[in-house]
Amino acid sequence: MADPNLSATPPQAISTLPSKPPFWNDPQKRALVFQILLVIGIGLLLWFIFSNTLHNLDKRGIKTGFDFLDRPAGFGITQSLIPYTEASTFGRTFLVGLLNTLLVAGLGIIFATLLGFAVGVARLSKNWLISRVALVFIETIRNIPPLLQILFWYRAILPLLPGPKDSISLAELFYLHKRGFTLPSPLFEPAFIWTFWAVIAALVLAFIMSRWAKARREKTGQQFPVVWTAVGIILVLPLITFFLTGSPLNWDIPALSGFNFRGGLTVIPELTALLLALSIYTAAFIAEIVRSGIESVSKGQSEAAASLGLRPNRTLQLVIIPQAMRVIIPQLTSQYLNLTKNTSLGVAIGYPDLVNVFAGTTLNQTGQAVEIIFMTMLVYLVISLVISLFMNWYNKRMALVER
Amino acid sequence: METATQTKPEIAVSLRDVNKWYGEFHVLKNVNLDVERGQRIVICGPSGSGKSTMIRCINRLEEHQAGQIIVDGIELNNDLKNIDQIRREVGMVFQHFNLFPHLTVLENCCLAPMWVRKIPRKEAEATAMEYLERVKIPHQAKKFPGQLSGGQQQRVAIARSLCMKPRIMLFDEPTSALDPEMIKEVLDTMIELAESGMTMLCVTHEMGFAKTVADSVIFMDAGQIIEMNTPDEFFNHPQHERSKLFLSQILGH
Numbered sequence: 001m002a003d004p005n006l007s008a009t010p011p012q013a014i015s016t017l018p019s020k021p022p023f024w025n026d027p028q029k030r031a032l033v034f035q036i037l038l039v040i041g042i043g044l045l046l047w048f049i050f051s052n053t054l055h056n057l058d059k060r061g062i063k064t065g066f067d068f069l070d071r072p073a074g075f076g077i078t079q080s081l082i083p084y085t086e087a088s089t090f091g092r093t094f095l096v097g098l099l100n101t102l103l104v105a106g107l108g109i110i111f112a113t114l115l116g117f118a119v120g121v122a123r124l125s126k127n128w129l130i131s132r133v134a135l136v137f138i139e140t141i142r143n144i145p146p147l148l149q150i151l152f153w154y155r156a157i158l159p160l161l162p163g164p165k166d167s168i169s170l171a172e173l174f175y176l177h178k179r180g181f182t183l184p185s186p187l188f189e190p191a192f193i194w195t196f197w198a199v200i201a202a203l204v205l206a207f208i209m210s211r212w213a214k215a216r217r218e219k220t221g222q223q224f225p226v227v228w229t230a231v232g233i234i235l236v237l238p239l240i241t242f243f244l245t246g247s248p249l250n251w252d253i254p255a256l257s258g259f260n261f262r263g264g265l266t267v268i269p270e271l272t273a274l275l276l277a278l279s280i281y282t283a284a285f286i287a288e289i290v291r292s293g294i295e296s297v298s299k300g301q302s303e304a305a306a307s308l309g310l311r312p313n314r315t316l317q318l319v320i321i322p323q324a325m326r327v328i329i330p331q332l333t334s335q336y337l338n339l340t341k342n343t344s345l346g347v348a349i350g351y352p353d354l355v356n357v358f359a360g361t362t363l364n365q366t367g368q369a370v371e372i373i374f375m376t377m378l379v380y381l382v383i384s385l386v387i388s389l390f391m392n393w394y395n396k397r398m399a400l401v402e403r
Numbered sequence: 404m405e406t407a408t409q410t411k412p413e414i415a416v417s418l419r420d421v422n423k424w425y426g427e428f429h430v431l432k433n434v435n436l437d438v439e440r441g442q443r444i445v446i447c448g449p450s451g452s453g454k455s456t457m458i459r460c461i462n463r464l465e466e467h468q469a470g471q472i473i474v475d476g477i478e479l480n481n482d483l484k485n486i487d488q489i490r491r492e493v494g495m496v497f498q499h500f501n502l503f504p505h506l507t508v509l510e511n512c513c514l515a516p517m518w519v520r521k522i523p524r525k526e527a528e529a530t531a532m533e534y535l536e537r538v539k540i541p542h543q544a545k546k547f548p549g550q551l552s553g554g555q556q557q558r559v560a561i562a563r564s565l566c567m568k569p570r571i572m573l574f575d576e577p578t579s580a581l582d583p584e585m586i587k588e589v590l591d592t593m594i595e596l597a598e599s600g601m602t603m604l605c606v607t608h609e610m611g612f613a614k615t616v617a618d619s620v621i622f623m624d625a626g627q628i629i630e631m632n633t634p635d636e637f638f639n640h641p642q643h644e645r646s647k648l649f650l651s652q653i654l655g656h
Contacts, residue, residue, distance in 0.1 A: 217517075218517070218523060218524035218525075219523050219524070219525070220523050221517065221520070221521035221522045221523045221526075222521065223521065298501075300497060300499055300501035301501060301503065303464050303497070303501065304495075304497060304501035304502070304503070304560075305503075305515075306462075306463075306464060306490065307462055307464065307490060307493070307494070307495035307497075307564075307573075308490070308494075308514070308515035308519065308563070308564070308567060309487060309490040309491040309515055309519040309567065310514075310515060310518060310519060311487070314518055318514060318518065319503055322505045323503075323504065323505050326505075
């Protein structure tokens with residue numbers, strides 16, 4: 001078939017402007033047509049879903065709206081970071097669930113990152129045993145479904161612990177038992193505020209010190225033990241303040257009474273199991289990301305650094321890590337998002353997260369499925385977007401150094 | 404070679420019966436070599452003959468398993484202090500430049516002086532600019548390596564090594580990864596460096612460079628030094644069959 005573009009081009013037109021193809025062969029106009037069609041299609045679909053839902057709800061006599069959030073919930077929740085009773089509203093339930101989800105996600109991200117970096121570095125170790133152990137850990141953990149791992153910890157491991165009466169106890173302060181992990185809870189006196197301010201002051205001081213040390217190093221070349229000095233300041237200053245203000249902190253020490261503990265703070269086994277499972281599961285992926293990130297920096301880089309006289313630890317700090325981070329951060333972001341979304345698996349063991357108490361119990365009791373599922377999805381979307389935004393900002397800061 | 408007549412020449416690098424294996428493979432076989440201070444040595448030979456391995460042993464990027472290596476009066480052994488000290492005095496230029504891509508040209512040059520020699524930033528930057536001027540790219544100081552051509556990158560790599568003020572420079576096929584039109588700018592830089600009296604060991608196949616600046620040419624094959632001679636003698640009257648064959652292959656076409 002003859003190309004209409006070629007046959008339609010009169011030879012004299014070449015000297016001025018390229019001839020215009022018919023609009024159905026012009027890629028830009030084609031793209032525009034397809035985009036308009038797509039927008040219309042999506043609009044129609046959304047309108048259909050929306051009107052259909054309203055119509056059906058109306059036919060069944062279900063009242064829509066968010067009024068139910070003000071009604072009393074009437075059920076208890078096993079773990080709450082804010083005051084909550086059965087008389088609290090469904091709105092309060094939402095908050096409790098949200099905070100419980102954020103608790104697991106936040107702690108999980110911290111533990112998974114620490115463990116993941118450690119295992120990833122161990123995987124690269126020259127020591128045969130260490131690298132093999134890391135390899136077996138990674139390959140085992142990341143190939144077992146996360147739900148199964150949660151059940152493993154909750155159903156297989158934690159029930160092996162003794163009951164509260166025969167708890168595994170450490171110094172009569174910490175107790176590990178079937179019903180959770182009990183530890184002393186702090187009781188702050190008003191004067192403790194000074195210690196709090198001392199911590200803030202110490203952090204500021206340590207920051208100023210590190211800036212000063214950097215400036216001095218650039219000016220005179222002398223190095224200063226920044227890390228140790230910072231640790232010293234952050235430990236010593238609050239401690240001195242604490243004792244000068246008369247140790248204004250007491251501990252509520254748990255004591256066994258009957259079949260359970262009174263006082264102290266008990267971490268429920270659901271939280272322990274979920275946290276363990278998700279941290280370990282995600283750590284296996286992070287370990288692989290860290291390994292691939294470090295390996296992505298060519299051997300020539302460390303050789304060049306060595307030939308300049310840089311020690312291995314300095315090479316890691318100044319040459320390898322800054323380059324590896326560019327590879328690590330985007331993938332780390334997606335692992336953080338996965339972990340956050342996976343917290344909803346806590347439903348399987350009854351951890352009172354958002355999906356459990358809100359999209360579960362609250363939905364059952366109120367029947368406001370559309371509103372509740374919408375709110376729950378929105379929450380996960382917002383959390384994920386916030387993590388994404390933060391990590392992208394951090395990535396940009398690291399990548400800026402590149403080019 | 405005026406210096407040689409006055410006092411007994413100082414030995415910069417000395418290799419005594421150096422042996423190295425990669426598993427079963429015997430890369431270096433009883434290598435003996437003395438390099439006097441200020442001498443320029445060119446090492447050539449077919450690929451796999453151990454020439455790169457030999458110079459990489461001099462700053463401990465590779466470990467030798469038998470024999471003795473003395474650099475600048477310090478013996479290379481497992482003592483980390485000795486290795487540190489030797490690496491400060493020995494600069495190296497690689498085939499693939501190995502500049503740090505996340506740092507600017509200037510930062511590349513200042514990194515080691517600041518962290519190893521503990522020189523203030525201002526001073527390190529001044530020195531770096533001096534050397535960047537010597538390799539004729541001071542105006543690229545604020546750019547990143549990825550923005551430069553191969554020849555420019557290699558000249559930065561040379562400047563980066565010189566910023567540590569080394570007494571000995573090692574070159575590991577510095578022009579092999581370059582386009583033909585960029586080879587000259589790097590060789591010119593190296594010739595200038597040679598004329599300033601630097602002790603140099605160059606693994607290279609640039610025979611023109613060897614003829615211009617080398618005090619002696621070493622021919623290696625199968626992990627051994629087969630022949631060591633002045634460039635004149637080596638190119639015009641090679642002593643061994645293998646060096647003759649090598650020269651005919653490299654110059655023949």
